[in-house]
Amino acid sequence: MSNMDSVRVRVFSLNCWGIRYLSKYCPQRYAMIGEMLYKEQHDIVLLQEVWSEKDYLFLKKKLASCHPHSHYFRSGVIGSGLAIFSKHRIRDTFLYRYSLNGYPYMAHHGDWFGGKAVGMAILNLGSLTANVYVTHLHAEYSREKDSYLPHRVVQAWELQQFIRHTSAGADVVIVGGDLNMHPQDLGNRLLRAYTGLQDSYLETAKFDGCENGMTLIADNPFISKKELVPFEKGIRIDYILFKGSSKADVHCDSMSTTKGSVPNHPFPYSDHEALTAELRLEPHTPAETGSDRKLKNKDSTTGKLAELVDIVTEARTEVKVGLHCAERMRYTAARTGVMGLALLFLELVIAAVPYLALGAEQPFPRTSFYLLAVLCFAILLTTSMLYIFYTMELKSLQGAEDQMRLGIGSLQEKLKGFCLAQLHNPSGRPPEVQEPGAFEPEE
Amino acid sequence: MSNMDSVRVRVFSLNCWGIRYLSKYCPQRYAMIGEMLYKEQHDIVLLQEVWSEKDYLFLKKKLASCHPHSHYFRSGVIGSGLAIFSKHRIRDTFLYRYSLNGYPYMAHHGDWFGGKAVGMAILNLGSLTANVYVTHLHAEYSREKDSYLPHRVVQAWELQQFIRHTSAGADVVIVGGDLNMHPQDLGNRLLRAYTGLQDSYLETAKFDGCENGMTLIADNPFISKKELVPFEKGIRIDYILFKGSSKADVHCDSMSTTKGSVPNHPFPYSDHEALTAELRLEPHTPAETGSDRKLKNKDSTTGKLAELVDIVTEARTEVKVGLHCAERMRYTAARTGVMGLALLFLELVIAAVPYLALGAEQPFPRTSFYLLAVLCFAILLTTSMLYIFYTMELKSLQGAEDQMRLGIGSLQEKLKGFCLAQLHNPSGRPPEVQEPGAFEPEE
Numbered sequence: 033m034s035n036m037d038s039v040r041v042r043v044f045s046l047n048c049w050g051i052r053y054l055s056k057y058c059p060q061r062y063a064m065i066g067e068m069l070y071k072e073q074h075d076i077v078l079l080q081e082v083w084s085e086k087d088y089l090f091l092k093k094k095l096a097s098c099h100p101h102s103h104y105f106r107s108g109v110i111g112s113g114l115a116i117f118s119k120h121r122i123r124d125t126f127l128y129r130y131s132l133n134g135y136p137y138m139a140h141h142g143d144w145f146g147g148k149a150v151g152m153a154i155l156n157l158g159s160l161t162a163n164v165y166v167t168h169l170h171a172e173y174s175r176e177k178d179s180y181l182p183h184r185v186v187q188a189w190e191l192q193q194f195i196r197h198t199s200a201g202a203d204v205v206i207v208g209g210d211l212n213m214h215p216q217d218l219g220n221r222l223l224r225a226y227t228g229l230q231d232s233y234l235e236t237a238k239f240d241g242c243e244n245g246m247t248l249i250a251d252n253p254f255i256s257k258k259e260l261v262p263f264e265k266g267i268r269i270d271y272i273l274f275k276g277s278s279k280a281d282v283h284c285d286s287m288s289t290t291k292g293s294v295p296n297h298p299f300p301y302s303d304h305e306a307l308t309a310e311l312r313l314e315p316h317t318p319a320e321t322g323s324d325r326k327l328k329n330k331d332s333t334t335g336k337l338a339e340l341v342d343i344v345t346e347a348r349t350e351v352k353v354g355l356h357c358a359e360r361m362r363y364t365a366a367r368t369g370v371m372g373l374a375l376l377f378l379e380l381v382i383a384a385v386p387y388l389a390l391g392a393e394q395p396f397p398r399t400s401f402y403l404l405a406v407l408c409f410a411i412l413l414t415t416s417m418l419y420i421f422y423t424m425e426l427k428s429l430q431g432a433e434d435q436m437r438l439g440i441g442s443l444q445e446k447l448k449g450f451c452l453a454q455l456h457n458p459s460g461r462p463p464e465v466q467e468p469g470a471f472e473p474e475e
Numbered sequence: 476m477s478n479m480d481s482v483r484v485r486v487f488s489l490n491c492w493g494i495r496y497l498s499k500y501c502p503q504r505y506a507m508i509g510e511m512l513y514k515e516q517h518d519i520v521l522l523q524e525v526w527s528e529k530d531y532l533f534l535k536k537k538l539a540s541c542h543p544h545s546h547y548f549r550s551g552v553i554g555s556g557l558a559i560f561s562k563h564r565i566r567d568t569f570l571y572r573y574s575l576n577g578y579p580y581m582a583h584h585g586d587w588f589g590g591k592a593v594g595m596a597i598l599n600l601g602s603l604t605a606n607v608y609v610t611h612l613h614a615e616y617s618r619e620k621d622s623y624l625p626h627r628v629v630q631a632w633e634l635q636q637f638i639r640h641t642s643a644g645a646d647v648v649i650v651g652g653d654l655n656m657h658p659q660d661l662g663n664r665l666l667r668a669y670t671g672l673q674d675s676y677l678e679t680a681k682f683d684g685c686e687n688g689m690t691l692i693a694d695n696p697f698i699s700k701k702e703l704v705p706f707e708k709g710i711r712i713d714y715i716l717f718k719g720s721s722k723a724d725v726h727c728d729s730m731s732t733t734k735g736s737v738p739n740h741p742f743p744y745s746d747h748e749a750l751t752a753e754l755r756l757e758p759h760t761p762a763e764t765g766s767d768r769k770l771k772n773k774d775s776t777t778g779k780l781a782e783l784v785d786i787v788t789e790a791r792t793e794v795k796v797g798l799h800c801a802e803r804m805r806y807t808a809a810r811t812g813v814m815g816l817a818l819l820f821l822e823l824v825i826a827a828v829p830y831l832a833l834g835a836e837q838p839f840p841r842t843s844f845y846l847l848a849v850l851c852f853a854i855l856l857t858t859s860m861l862y863i864f865y866t867m868e869l870k871s872l873q874g875a876e877d878q879m880r881l882g883i884g885s886l887q888e889k890l891k892g893f894c895l896a897q898l899h900n901p902s903g904r905p906p907e908v909q910e911p912g913a914f915e916p917e918e
Contacts, residue, residue, distance in 0.1 A: 103881065106874035107574065109866050123885045125878055126636050131550065131572065147870070152640070193569050197595070201643025402845040423552050427590070431549035435568055438546065442566045 039158035039313040040285075044074040045208035045272050047168065047304035049254070050113070052084045056254060057299055062087050064294065065301050066094035069117070073098050074308065075157070077117040078166040078208035078272075083146070088115050101155070105166075108133075108147015114166045114209075116153050124154040128194045131428035132183040134170055136421065143170050143180075150191055150209075152198060160280050160313055163202035165195060167209040169219070175262075182354020184212065185347050186432045188219030192226040193435070204282055204313055205229065205275040210247075210304065212269050222347050225340045229273040232284040232309040241289030244268060247305045251292035254303035272309040281314040334454065337447040341440055348436040355429045362422035365415045372411030379404050482601035482756040483728075486675075487517040488651035488715050490611065490747035492697070493556070495527045499697060500742055505530050507737065508744050509537035512560070516541050517751065518600070520560040521609040521651035521715075524745075526589070531558050544598075548609075551576075551590015557609045557652075559596050567597040571637045574871035575626040577613055579864065586613050586623075593634050593652075595641055603723050603756055606645035608638060610652040612662070618705075625797020627655065628790050629875045631662030635669040636878070647725055647756055648672065648718040653690075653747060655712050665790050668783045672716040675727040675752040684732030687711060690748040694735035697746035715752040724757040777897065780890040784883055791879040798872045805865035808858045815854030822847050 048065065049055045069077055069091070077099060082088050088104045095102070099117035105127050106112065112127070128150050134143035150167035169187045170180050178184075188211075199205045207229060213220040215231070223229065233245040242249050249266035250257050260266060276282040289305045383401060491508060492498045512520055512534070520542065525531050531547045538545070542560035548570050549555065555570070571593050577586035593610035612630045613623050621627075631654075642648045650672060656663040658674070666672065676688040685692050692709035693700050703709060719725040732748045826844060 103877070106870040106877070108870065109863050111870060121885075121888070122881065124640075125881055126640050127574075127874060127878075128571065129574065131570075147867075197567075197569050198640040198643075200641075200645075398841060399845070402842070402849075406845075406849055420552050424590075427549040427551065427554060431570060434546070434549070435570075438565065438568055442564075445564070 037158065039160065041076065041157055041311045041313060042074040043076045043078070043206055043208060043272050043309045043311060044069070044072070044306065045078040045270060046302060046306040047080040047210040047270060048082050049302045049304065050082050050084060050087050061299070061301055062090060064297055066091050068301070069095055070098055073119070075119050076164055076206065078164070079115040080166065080168040080210050081113045082115045083110055083113050085111070091117065103151070103153055105149060105151035107149045109145045110147065112147055112149040112151065113168060114149065114151045116151065116164065116166055118153070118155055120155045120157060122153045122155050126152045126198065128190065130187045130190050131431070132186045132425060134180060134183060141171065141173060148187065150194055157204065157313060158315070160203040160315055161201065162204040162206060163199045165207040167191060167207070167211070169210070169212045171212050182351055182357070182429065185219050185222070185350045186429065188213070188222050189347060189432050189436065192223045195227050203277050203279040206311070207273040208271065208307070210270045215268055218343070218346055218350060221343050224273070225336070225343050227275065229275045232272040232274060232287050232311070233268070236284040236287035236309070238286040239288070241287070242266065242291055242305060245289065247289060247307065248303070249292050249305060252300055252303055252305070254300070270304055270307055272307050274311055279315060281316065283312045283314070284309055285312050286310045334447065334450050337443055337450065341443050341447065344436050344440050344443065348433060348440070351429055351433045351436065355426065355433065358422050358425045358429060362419060362426065365418040365422060369412060369415030369419065372408050372415060376405065376408035376412070379408065480601065482603065482758070484519065484600055484754045484756060485517040486519045486521070486649055486651060486715050486752045486754060487512070487515070487749065488521040488713060489745055489749040490523040490653040490713060491525050492745040492747065493525050493527060493530050504742070504744055505533060507740055509534050511744070512538055513541055516562070518562050519607055519649065521607070522558040523609065523611040523653045524556045525558045526553055526556050528554070534560070546594070546596055548592060548594035550592045552588045553590065555590055555592040555594065556611060557592065557594045559594065559607065559609055561596070561598055563598045563600060565596045565598050569595045569641065571633065573630045573633055574874070575629045575868060577623060577626060584614065584616060591630065593637055600647065600756060601758070603646040603758055604644065605647040605649060606642045608650040610634060610650070610654070612653070612655045614655050625794055625800070625872065628662050628665070628793045629872065631656070631665050632790060632875050632879065635666045638670050646720045646722040649754070650716040651714065651750070653713050658711055661786070661789055661793060664786050667716070668779070668786050670718065672718045675715040675717060675730050675754070676711070679727040679730035679752070681729035682731070684730070685709065685734055685748060688732065690732060690750065691746070692735050692748060695743055695746055695748070697743070713747055713750055715750050717754055722758060724759065726755045726757070727752055728755050729753045777890065777893050780886055780893065784886050784890065787879055787883050787886065791876060791883070794872055794876045794879065798869065798876065801865050801868045801872060805862060805869065808861040808865060812855060812858030812862065815851050815858060819848065819851035819855070822851065
């Protein structure tokens with residue numbers, strides 16, 4: 033086989049909705065998923081919400097012959113829920129835990145305990161090195177009043193950073209997972225614009241699946257139609273993304289989704305639809321198309337850079353909203369804590385009065401005294417934990433905001449370089465534009 | 476200037492010991508540090524333990540003219556304490572938070588609250604792209620009974636992963652910081668062997684500083700000699716490491732450390748000594764030395780790979796020790812919790828007896844009843860939090876162990892390839908060695 037032969041790769045992604053004892057028909061569905069994966073023999077299988085290691089081990093055993101290589105990404109209290117199965121040897125893995133992931137006291141939303149993360153696996157596809165990423169971002173529980181939006185934007189920011197910084201040595205990049213974002217949502221635009229990743233649904237030559245590539249559909253029996261409002265038919269929030277490099281082009285030949293039911297089975301694999309993309313990798317020598325590509329892209333680069341600056345600016349605004357919110361919450365926690373302390377102090381003073389004014393009678397029934405003291409301590413404990421938590425949230429948001437500011441500065445610098453080069457007339461520009469400090473990202 | 480001119484880079488690293496109100500002479504020392512940095516005009520300044528943002532901003536203002544580019548890495552409750560100042564534009568930054576970092580209840584050691592991390596900054600040095608890392612690993616409080624060893628080994632593991640995976644696009648890699656590990660400690664060997672980073676103290680042509688390059692010395696007035704036992708004179712735990720690439724060689728022309736005192740000042744900059752390395756980057760075209768280098772290195776590659784397998788195996792053993800320990804601690808927490816619950820149940824039963832057997836007298840003084848109930852709840856709360864915490868610790872340790880197993884498998888695979896190639900006689904080998912499953916990392 034020549035080095036330059038094209039390589040076909042079938043990639044599968046599914047949010048398995050695998051909460052043991054809580055998700056409906058969990059064991060039956062895992063059995064179905066295992067059967068299907070065994071039959072389909074995809075090259076790369078990316079799974080999310082495999083919350084129980086036992087279920088991972090069940091699949092691992094089932095797929096031992098067709099997918100001898102696998103990895104389960106551990107993090108947080110419950111785990112990241114991320115797993116990868118591969119026909120091809122996994123050379124290396126790495127996990128990045130998002131710095132923000134909801135609130136521990138929103139236990140019914142559960143995201144915090146899941147320890148959301150992005151997992152990376154490096155494997156060889158033919159002669160090419162592929163970096164494969166699997167991730168699951170924080171859920172959107174309400175589109176109108178989405179209090180988790182800043183968290184999800186920061187997750188998208190960290191996801192694009194992680195992919196960009198770890199994929200420099202990769203010939204091919206493949207990303208799959210439940211992004212919990214609509215195609216045109218801020219975080220999605222941020223991810224695609226910064227990394228140059230392409231959406232297999234938009235790029236595919238052939239498509240077979242739900243209308244508009246939706247992956248959370250009203251026809252799925254596990255979905256409550258109420259939750260989908262105002263998107264009656266469903267939404268597209270699961271993706272398979274890809275990117276080539278100077279050493280390989282990637283094309284999506286066909287793509288499909290399940291359609292809310294599975295033939296010969298009473299229910300579907302999950303509450304999400306499964307995605308399958310058939311990618312074709314075309315290796316080439318870097319010189320072959322490198323310069324060619326540069327020329328072709330030069331015209332659009334300026335526009336893309338300007339668009340990226342806009343997107344990052346929008347993300348930065350969103351993070352700032354989150355910052356204000358976290359600051360307010362921390363302030364409220366601090367104020368409540370101080371009130372708890374004052375109450376405790378007051379109680380102690382009242383209790384001390386009879387001891388000081390000897391002989392006076394006990395002003396407090398003993399029971400109420402202890403109950404009140406317990407209440408004060410509970411307030412103090414809770415508020416200090418919340419204070420610490422909000423401080424950590426603030427630090428993460430500030431960190432992301434800082435990095436975004438720096439990113440905007442670098443992009444503007446690059447844009448300036450491009451503009452000057454395109455004008456072919458740098459000396460005709462007013463001097464203040466050439467001044468390096470003009471787009472200084474540092475304040 | 477030709478593209479091929481060598482570039483000289485002066486790198487500085489210091490653990491600033493900057494705990495406001497607790498570290499001795501903190502404001503005075505920051506003033507001294509600011510003065511010195513302003514005078515010395517290093518290209519890159521890597522600082523650790525800058526715990527207060529106010530102190531970072533003080534330095535930023537002071538160094539605005541000589542180091543216009545800077546970044547403060549935020550994480551955890553207090554922050555990561557990491558800062559970078561640079562003469563050269565910082566193009567991009569990224570932060571990785573270590574998954575393990577001590578215990579929150581060991582508040583007097585404080586590491587957990589610091590949110591230890593590794594920060595990366597990408598900058599241009601001449602025509603070269605440099606990835607610069609600054610980090611601070613978990614402190615070693617007792618060398619004999621180092622209960623944090625598994626945490627530090629996992630941090631070293633994650634540090635090498637982060638550097639390896641993010642530096643594929645870099646021409647030059649520079650790492651500085653307080654690793655809290657002696658030169659031959661497991662984590663240090665793991666880091667150097669896996670990444671190929673070189674120690675500027677060992678590679679330097681000229682050295683001026685403390686004996687054996689020590690950075691925590693008995694002569695420093697802020698150091699209690701008791702803590703250094705059994706290393707009376709001091710230890711070397713701060714490092715500047717570097718690595719070239721196919722596009723550039725890196726040499727260390729000279730290196731120096733401070734010597735426990737600063738001329739004309741009553742006390743030194745910090746309890747750690749400061750490090751300065753003068754690096755010389757020699758750009759070359761990839762073809763120039765690429766193949767040459769490969770030939771030169773081929774003989775030693777097998778040995779290095781075998782050594783690396785040994786080191787990772789040793790690290791895996793250490794992580795397993797940590798795993799057993801965390802499992803035991805979690806079990807203890809669970810058992811204590813169950814006992815608290817049993818006590819509460821018993822108390823309620825005893826209290827309920829008089830109500831059931833009507834007319835019997837109250838067996839419990841009311842005060843003791845409430846106090847006991849509060850105690851039970853406190854036990855339950857504490858043990859459940861500890862249980863959650865130890866579960867997270869377990870997940871991280873298991874994750875690292877998994878990755879190490881995978882890493883060992885990949886390395887052995889590579890080693891096998893090299894051995895076969897070196898033998899030039901693959902058919903003469905017994906067939907089971909060629910069997911791909913022989914070094915299978917997956918169980």
